[in-house]
Amino acid sequence: MNSFKALLQREYWEHRGAFLKTPLIIGIVTIVILLLGYFTTERFDQVMNSGQSIELGGAALQNVDPKLITSFIDAFMLTTGSIYHFVLFIILFFFILGSLYDDRKDGSILFWKSLPVSDTQTVLSKLVTAAVVVPLIFTACLIISHLAFFVVLSFLLMINGANPFTLLWANIDFINNWGAFLIGCFAQALWAMPVYGWLLFASAFSKRRPFLLAVFAPLMVGFVWYWYNAIFEYNVFKIGVFKTIGILMAKATTPFTSGLGFDFESIDFDASNQTNLELIKSMLNGLTNSSIYYGLIFAAILVAMAIYVRRFRNTT
Amino acid sequence: MSHILSAQNVNKKFGNFHALKNVNLNISKGRIVGLIGPNGAGKTTLLKSVLGLDSCEGTLKVLDVDPYKKRSDLMKEICFIADVAVLPKWIKVSQLLSFTEQTHPNFSLDQAKQFLSKTKIKMEHKVKELSKGMTAQLHLAIVMSINAKLLVLDEPTLGLDILFRKQFYDNLLNDYFDNERTIIITTHQVEEIEHILTDVVFIREGEIVLNANMDELTNSYFEVMVGQENLDEALSHKPLTIRKVFGKHIMLFNSTSREVIETLGEVQRPSVSDLFVALMQEEQA
Numbered sequence: 243m244n245s246f247k248a249l250l251q252r253e254y255w256e257h258r259g260a261f262l263k264t265p266l267i268i269g270i271v272t273i274v275i276l277l278l279g280y281f282t283t284e285r286f287d288q289v290m291n292s293g294q295s296i297e298l299g300g301a302a303l304q305n306v307d308p309k310l311i312t313s314f315i316d317a318f319m320l321t322t323g324s325i326y327h328f329v330l331f332i333i334l335f336f337f338i339l340g341s342l343y344d345d346r347k348d349g350s351i352l353f354w355k356s357l358p359v360s361d362t363q364t365v366l367s368k369l370v371t372a373a374v375v376v377p378l379i380f381t382a383c384l385i386i387s388h389l390a391f392f393v394v395l396s397f398l399l400m401i402n403g404a405n406p407f408t409l410l411w412a413n414i415d416f417i418n419n420w421g422a423f424l425i426g427c428f429a430q431a432l433w434a435m436p437v438y439g440w441l442l443f444a445s446a447f448s449k450r451r452p453f454l455l456a457v458f459a460p461l462m463v464g465f466v467w468y469w470y471n472a473i474f475e476y477n478v479f480k481i482g483v484f485k486t487i488g489i490l491m492a493k494a495t496t497p498f499t500s501g502l503g504f505d506f507e508s509i510d511f512d513a514s515n516q517t518n519l520e521l522i523k524s525m526l527n528g529l530t531n532s533s534i535y536y537g538l539i540f541a542a543i544l545v546a547m548a549i550y551v552r553r554f555r556n557t558t
Numbered sequence: 559m560s561h562i563l564s565a566q567n568v569n570k571k572f573g574n575f576h577a578l579k580n581v582n583l584n585i586s587k588g589r590i591v592g593l594i595g596p597n598g599a600g601k602t603t604l605l606k607s608v609l610g611l612d613s614c615e616g617t618l619k620v621l622d623v624d625p626y627k628k629r630s631d632l633m634k635e636i637c638f639i640a641d642v643a644v645l646p647k648w649i650k651v652s653q654l655l656s657f658t659e660q661t662h663p664n665f666s667l668d669q670a671k672q673f674l675s676k677t678k679i680k681m682e683h684k685v686k687e688l689s690k691g692m693t694a695q696l697h698l699a700i701v702m703s704i705n706a707k708l709l710v711l712d713e714p715t716l717g718l719d720i721l722f723r724k725q726f727y728d729n730l731l732n733d734y735f736d737n738e739r740t741i742i743i744t745t746h747q748v749e750e751i752e753h754i755l756t757d758v759v760f761i762r763e764g765e766i767v768l769n770a771n772m773d774e775l776t777n778s779y780f781e782v783m784v785g786q787e788n789l790d791e792a793l794s795h796k797p798l799t800i801r802k803v804f805g806k807h808i809m810l811f812n813s814t815s816r817e818v819i820e821t822l823g824e825v826q827r828p829s830v831s832d833l834f835v836a837l838m839q840e841e842q843a
Contacts (some may be wrong), residue, residue, distance in 0.1 A: 244660050245660060245661040245663075247660070248656075248660035248661050249661075251584040251657070252653075255648075255649065255650075255653050256646075256648055256649070291804040310729060315827050345646065348644075348646070349641060349643075350644050350645060350647070351644075352611075352638075352641060353634075353644045353645050353646065353697075354638070354646075355609075355611060355629070355663055356609075356633060356637055356638050357629055357633055357641075357658065357661045358631065358632075358634045358661060358662060358663070359633075359661050360629070360630035361629075361630075363630075379636040383752035399734035403824055472776075531822050553626075553629075554612050554613060556606070556610070556611050556612070
């Protein structure tokens, strides 16, 4: 088990920039936007109302219904969470695509394979990194970014005479918002498992361009399937393969893969229309969908194929 | 365990190309074997099978196990340097050592640090900041800190300058090798390693054309400087090769009796590289 831990650590070392810096940078950007927004407002306010509006606004906030404040904060936390979910998938997409290819390209596979680590362990370490480790890092970074954002916001409130503790901190629903994000990450990982499996296989198998194989091979299958049905079965509406790919990608990229059924009609792209508890509930309900288990079986087959190919493919 | 490595009728095909043809080879403990052959002869293919990086037909046992089926177990007892500079570029030296320590039960971190303290390599260096020679030093330091039964080196010094190459083999011989260990080396710079070899294996077009230890070579191959007066007689003994230097003929003989050869002129042990060239040409003729 010690070597599996080392393998996970290895992935972190190699991809620290993508796994750790990216989510922190998003956090910094949200804070910068907050400050820019504040100072712009203040400047305008100074010029037009000699600074009264902000003062009055600050005072007026005291009278706003706390429930309304909570729902505003929820909307903010879930929206930033959505951005993190989306970025997370993009990062994982390229991470997995390179994970079994880059070391063949630069020859370092010959060093990795000189250590007593089995190919099964190596391939699984990439999958666990994508499905567990990086989501956890992202959750931690989201928490740090949110806290930093609220601290900055508290200062702004204090400058303007409002009490940040009663106004802001008392109304933040930390557990449910962060919980929704974390559960969202794992729901996303489960739904995206067939995509991850396919990317792992493409990465292990590809000789030149894993990206082209990963993207165009499924599209080719879709085309062939569509035109076969159109020409020989006179059915121009069979889009089965495209639909499956489309839904999988939608599932994998949509934040809070909330309550999405496995058909287009029930896809609900707007997570922020729901409260955090509704989100959590709908994500968990989604996991009872039987198609997720077909997806996991499909993913297991692809991962096994990736391990098989990894055993003898040492070069590009 | 009789042999460290035993291959019986090992074959490997890539499509129509027959990369290894009925290779039979046994290597016992405590030898330093030079695997020598021209480009594309099948050296790397053979080594890949030995290291479990690729499958092959026939019976191949390394330390009594099938390398392709049990690569990860086997790697506890074997280490290899395949090609120069295959260490990952992005990694730090300290991370590399820590990773090796966690994954390899026979790796000694202290020993590796001790080896590295004699070089200019620092723990916080990244591999991409090191020169090619330093990368090779680092890799050798790691490999020498692993208590392995078999070490395989495939062109470990290609592209390094002569100072690094010499130091590399000196370190290997002085700080690493003992009679409990076995080393297999391939290289094109035969003349640099021939003094450390105990055995040579010549491979050509996937076939083993010579498998002998150095003593056998000394007893059956002779290089003779033949003067003009003995030229006709020398030619009647069918030399393998003839070179002309300063009006004298240097001939290479394969013979069982040293006495006969000695009458022709001054006898020397041929260099492995001369022998290699001679045997490769003989096969082609």
